[in-house]
Amino acid sequence: MNDFLAPERVPDPCVLVIFGASGDLTRRKLLPAVWHLSRQGRLPDAFALVGVARTQMSTEEFRRRLRESLNEFVQLGEADAQRVDDFLERVDYVSGDPADDETYDQLRKKLSSIDERLGTSSNRCYYCSVPPQVFLDIVRQLGNTGLAAEDDGWVRIIVEKPFGHDLESARSLNRSLHLVFREHQIFRIDHYLGKETVQNILVFRLANSMFEPLWNRRYVDHVQITAAESVGVEHRAGYYDTSGALRDMIQNHLMQVMCVVAMEPPSTFDAESVRVEKLKVLKAVRPFSVGKVDQIAVRAQYEDGEDADGKPCPGYLQEEDVPAGSRTETFAAVEFTIDNWRWQGVPFYVRTGKRMARRTSTITLQFKQPPHLIFSGGDNLRPSTLTIRIQPEEGISLAFSGKRPGPDVQLDTVDMDFCYADHFGGRSPEAYETLILDCLIGDGTLFASSDWIEKSWGLLMPILEAWSAASATQMPSYPAGSWGPTEARALFDRDWRSWEEAVAE
Numbered sequence: 163m164n165d166f167l168a169p170e171r172v173p174d175p176c177v178l179v180i181f182g183a184s185g186d187l188t189r190r191k192l193l194p195a196v197w198h199l200s201r202q203g204r205l206p207d208a209f210a211l212v213g214v215a216r217t218q219m220s221t222e223e224f225r226r227r228l229r230e231s232l233n234e235f236v237q238l239g240e241a242d243a244q245r246v247d248d249f250l251e252r253v254d255y256v257s258g259d260p261a262d263d264e265t266y267d268q269l270r271k272k273l274s275s276i277d278e279r280l281g282t283s284s285n286r287c288y289y290c291s292v293p294p295q296v297f298l299d300i301v302r303q304l305g306n307t308g309l310a311a312e313d314d315g316w317v318r319i320i321v322e323k324p325f326g327h328d329l330e331s332a333r334s335l336n337r338s339l340h341l342v343f344r345e346h347q348i349f350r351i352d353h354y355l356g357k358e359t360v361q362n363i364l365v366f367r368l369a370n371s372m373f374e375p376l377w378n379r380r381y382v383d384h385v386q387i388t389a390a391e392s393v394g395v396e397h398r399a400g401y402y403d404t405s406g407a408l409r410d411m412i413q414n415h416l417m418q419v420m421c422v423v424a425m426e427p428p429s430t431f432d433a434e435s436v437r438v439e440k441l442k443v444l445k446a447v448r449p450f451s452v453g454k455v456d457q458i459a460v461r462a463q464y465e466d467g468e469d470a471d472g473k474p475c476p477g478y479l480q481e482e483d484v485p486a487g488s489r490t491e492t493f494a495a496v497e498f499t500i501d502n503w504r505w506q507g508v509p510f511y512v513r514t515g516k517r518m519a520r521r522t523s524t525i526t527l528q529f530k531q532p533p534h535l536i537f538s539g540g541d542n543l544r545p546s547t548l549t550i551r552i553q554p555e556e557g558i559s560l561a562f563s564g565k566r567p568g569p570d571v572q573l574d575t576v577d578m579d580f581c582y583a584d585h586f587g588g589r590s591p592e593a594y595e596t597l598i599l600d601c602l603i604g605d606g607t608l609f610a611s612s613d614w615i616e617k618s619w620g621l622l623m624p625i626l627e628a629w630s631a632a633s634a635t636q637m638p639s640y641p642a643g644s645w646g647p648t649e650a651r652a653l654f655d656r657d658w659r660s661w662e663e664a665v666a667e
């Protein structure tokens with residue numbers, strides 16, 4: 163083994179305050195993430211979690227609910243019983259409306275008593291796990307009541323997605339945040355960036371000298387970034403119908419991934435250097451014009467169909483809570499052109515959809531064909547590809563040409579595969595674990611900056627405007643359980659490329 167292990171980082175003593183602690187995200191993701199951090203000894207001894215929500219309940223009742231969540235979402239061993247008790251001892255609850263002063267009076271008292279009891283040194287991390295319209299109430303009230311002041315310790319805030327609905331609302335949210343917090347205190351969470359394989363893109367590129375020389379327009383034909391979900395809108399139609407695939411997935415997760423793939427190597431791996439390089443990518447993206455959106459973007463809605471097991475699935479318009487006649491897209495594909503020396507002429511195709519054939523998130527770099535093929539029968543040769551699997555089965559595959567065994571020179575495509583689970587074994591940390599830990603440490607490398615957010619919304623506005631103006635026209639559709647609308651192929655056909663069906667196989 164030749165491991166290069168950085169020293170383990172442990173945060174300062176602190177309190178994590180979760181607003182919206184009675185909600186789905188806390189139950190399914192945040193609490194299990196904090197538990198795992200605690201279980202692995204990644205939290206300081208002086209640590210406490212305080213939940214805040216309007217639901218009236220005692221701390222005991224809150225702890226009981228959290229215990230249920232752990233039983234449901236975490237694999238607990240027999241030896242964990244005492245640890246769960248100890249963990250829940252550090253959990254408190256404040257019931258109150260995030261808009262009311264009274265809530266913050268109670269919270270202040272609770273935090274002071276925790277500081278005294280546990281020595282959490284007035285260090286606070288506030289997590290806004292509430293619907294987006296409540297973010298501003300929390301920020302304003304933390305400012306008004308002095309709970310955002312860094313008089314005796316540090317204060318940070320985590321803001322969940324969606325960060326804005328369009329450029330104007332994102333700007334307005336940034337302005338409001340900056341009235342109370344400085345940029346280094348704000349952690350705009352994008353759980354995709356906490357995924358192991360997304361972080362591994364930079365390690366793969368920059369800790370090996372053999373890939374980076376190929377990572378440019380001389381060798382790469384095009385890049386495909388796919389995030390396909392097999393599920394429909396599930397219980398989140400109320401939110402999803404106001405958002406759609408472009409806002410929900412492309413503006414944040416997939417454009418972040420594109421930036422990590424396309425960015426120049428930063429001189430150091432720290433928040434400022436990485437953020438600067440990611441922003442430079444967006445600045446180099448060729449702006450879209452409203453009149454030409456049809457040439458670079460496709461949207462569609464799923465209609466009824468069958469999932470991979472042959473089970474019938476309703477169309478989007480038949481899903482519970484979806485308004486009749488909704489024109490919200492459940493599939494979106496966009497071709498980005500990056501006007502810089504590294505990527506000139508290399509399209510980045512980004513697509514996402516619900517109720518697709520299979521759940522898969524991948525990044526594929528398709529390499530150029532050799533300039534001259536000396537082997538007969540090579541016309542049908544598949545180009546070499548490098549595929550980074552974000553989920554499921556996190557890993558990296560390289561597909562390239564090889565000779566079939568035998569007396570004739572016959573070419574075939576072969577794969578070299580690296581699978582995280584096979585190699586490293588054990589459990590990969592959930593994205594929220596990594597991101598919460600980073601925030602408690604104060605490392606903003608994996609979080610979106612205000613200028614990145616505004617630039618990404620700015621780039622997508624012509625598409626949103628064109629789609630909104632075209633709402634009276636027919637929305638393309640695709641059968642549930644398929645790989646999306648035929649219209650999406652037109653994006654590729656124009657360039658004589660095809661969607662990487664390898665992900666579909």
Ligand SMILES: NC(=O)c1ccc[n+]([C@@H]2O[C@H](COP(=O)([O-])OP(=O)(O)OC[C@H]3O[C@@H](n4cnc5c(N)ncnc54)[C@H](OP(=O)(O)O)[C@@H]3O)[C@@H](O)[C@H]2O)c1
Pocket residue numbers: 181182183184185186187188215216217259260290291292293294296322323324
């Ligand atoms: N759930 C997910 O999988 C997921 C994934 C990605 C991002 N997110 C984002 O994470 C955040 C939380 O998600 P969630 O699914 O947990 O949301 P949620 O269940 O709808 O809401 C969380 C909590 O916020 C409180 N709340 C709701 N409406 C409120 C209002 N008008 N004023 C004050 N408090 C209100 C509710 O608690 P009380 O009624 O007790 O106050 C609720 O339990 C959202 O921004 C969401 O977009 C969620």
